Amino acid sequence: SQKIEQNSEALNIQEGKTATLTCNYTNYSPAYLQWYRQDPGRGPVFLLLIRENEKEKRKERLKVTFDTTLKQSLFHITASQPADSATYLCALDISWYSGGGADGLTFGKGTHLIIQP
C-alpha cells in the first residue's frame, strides 16, 4: 500500500522567510497529489492539487512541485506570516489506478509549521 512521509513533525520559520515542506511517497506515482491545511480543532482544508503531468502549481504565496522520478512533492510558502502557522498535510488519491478499490485519500502525518514573528 502507498505510504507517505512528510519531512518533519515540526518546522520553525522566521516571518518573511520561505517555508518548504516535503512529502515523499513510496510506491507508484499517483495521478495527482494534494496539500491540505489543518488548524487545531478543525478539519483539513484543501489548498492545492497538482497532477502527475504538472511540474509546478502556484496559488498566491503558495507553490507546489511534483517530481515523479524522486517520488516527492515540495510545498513552499513565500513571505511567510504568523497566520500561516498550522499543520500541513500531504494526501494522495490512488483510486484511478486501483480501479475504485481505494477511493479515499491517503494522508501523511503532517508537518506542524510555526512562523515566528
Place this chain on the structure above:
Amino acid sequence: EAGVTQFPSHSVIEKGQTVTLRCDPISGHDNLYWYRRVMGKEIKFLLHFVKESKQDESGMPNNRFLAERTGGTYSTLKVQPAELEDSGVYFCASSLSLLWTPYQETQYFGPGTRLLVL
C-alpha cells in the same frame, strides 16, 4: 453555502456502549467519506459512499463499525460496542460526482467528532 457539518462535536462514552456519529455533507455532493485520526497517527480512510451506496469500505476496522447513508443525504457511523482503541477524531468529507472525470474532486472536510472511550 453551509459546509460539511458533524454532530456531536465531542462524545465521551464508556467501553461497551454505543455511539452514533452524524455527518451532513454539502448539499448536492454525491460523494461522502469517513476518516479517522487516532492520536499520534495519520488520518486514515474508513469508507466512501456514492449517494446511498457504499463504494468502498475497505478501511473499516471491524464489524463493530456500521455506516449508513439512507436517501443519499446525511450519513451515520455507529460504533457498537465501543472499545478503548476506537478513541480518536472522526472526520467526514464530501465531494461532487466522480462521473466522467479521471481526477477526484476536492474533498471538503467537516470539523470532526472527538470520541473518547473510557
